[in-house]
């Protein structure tokens with residue numbers, strides 16, 4: 001029978017370790033998917049204040065730490081509690097008074113967990129924090145490697161990294177110290193306190209009442225009692241670690257986000273109206289003040305002004321990356337706040353000064369917004385933006401992260417084609433040609449009319465010569481529109497625009 005039981009138990013052992021670990025892996029897989037999915041729902045504002053590396057740490061390392069919780073900690077605690085209950089029942093059957101004496105262990109054990117939590121929680125949080133710092137530093141370093149090397153700052157970035165690493169190590173050591181002080185030592189001490197209490201009870205109160213047999217059984221049971229206890233105690237460290245890591249993961253999950261909706265809206269005509277819009281990124285600092293303007297469908301609106309005057313911020317509002325503090329933005333008369341941001345963006349295209357490309361081929365990057373586009377459609381938009389000779393031949397070349405292997409002109413043309421392929425009703429070009437050489441710019445300018453055809457286009461440009469044809473030019477200064485009109489109107493006004501224009505003409509002439 002004993003042999004049978006052992007064979008039987010080994011099956012359960014297998015089941016416990018296999019299925020428990022498998023479900024731990026499943027849980028972590030699900031958790032990671034959830035976190036990743038949640039990230040894309042978060043507003044752009046969130047990413048202003050959270051470095052990429054730190055977020056990566058939460059998605060990869062912190063979820064990993066949570067895995068331990070399911071893998072070993074919960075199993076140990078669960079089987080430990082079952083085991084403890086069994087032993088307590090046996091103790092009570094054996095002798096009620098002695099059993100009551102051992103009950104004292106439970107509050108002690110509980111107090112211990114609490115006490116350990118008090119000391120370890122802070123350390124664990126620090127370890128996770130430093131882990132995130134290390135990730136963030138690494139991420140920043142890799143992305144900025146050329147600048148670091150150009151400025152000969154290898155050793156200073158090394159120093160900063162070492163500092164984070166050092167702090168991580170020190171917190172780890174402190175935690176290690178705490179763990180070594182507590183785990184086995186403490187069970188040992190507790191056990192002996194209990195035995196002392198036992199001897200004291202026997203010798204003082206009523207010696208001779210217990211038979212040797214009862215005492216022997218009792219001592220044996222108490223020894224067994226400490227087995228699950230010390231196992232649980234040895235898992236406390238992992239429990240705490242998982243707690244700290246889990247907290248970070250769930251903080252991220254609790255961030256308010258907007259679920260991407262399947263809503264679609266029919267393609268708007270493209271009438272855009274800003275009505276007394278006020279906006280700030282941070283409470284104190286007003287970035288846009290009382291902005292009112294109207295862009296009719298099909299028009300081209302140019303935004304000019306010094307750097308930092310709020311041009312890009314206006315476009316951020318239009319794309320609903322941020323929402324205005326006051327005032328309304330309407331498209332075809334409908335408040336953009338009442339539309340789903342996803343449905344709205346379906347009909348909007350954007351080209352930024354620093355185009356972002358993804359891993360894949362050039363053609364895949366162009367069809368990013370409409371993966372189902374055919375090869376001919378891709379070729380057509382490439383031709384339209386005037387990039388036939390430049391990116392036509394490299395359509396199948398692989399693009400690595402951010403398109404580091406392409407020139408900025410090539411990247412820019414790809415991003416023009418990408419915006420055009422979705423046939424947006426509203427197109428935003430935010431200093432889109434500032435980074436390209438004049439020759440490429442000329443190419444793009446040629447295609448520009450094709451680009452603007454049938455859509456409302458917002459152009460932000462430094463080179464005023466590129467926006468002369470705009471239907472309306474808005475001149476911004478510190479978040480306010482100071483002048484507006486066509487190129488000719490503005491020249492006649494003899495104001496800011498004229499000064500800017502003449503300054504550029506002067507430089508061009510010289």
Ligand SMILES: Nc1ncnc2c1ncn2[C@@H]1O[C@H](COP(=O)(O)OP(=O)(O)O)[C@@H](O)[C@H]1O
Nearest residue numbers: 048281282287306307308309310311312313314
């Ligand atoms: N994400 C942001 N968080 C906080 N402040 C920002 C952010 N983006 C821009 N700003 C600030 O808002 C102001 C307007 O910036 P921006 O619209 O980018 O100017 P422009 O595009 O005209 O050069 C600047 O003072 C800038 O420092």
Ligand SMILES: [Mg+2]
Nearest residue numbers: 311312313430
């Ligand atoms: Mg800008």
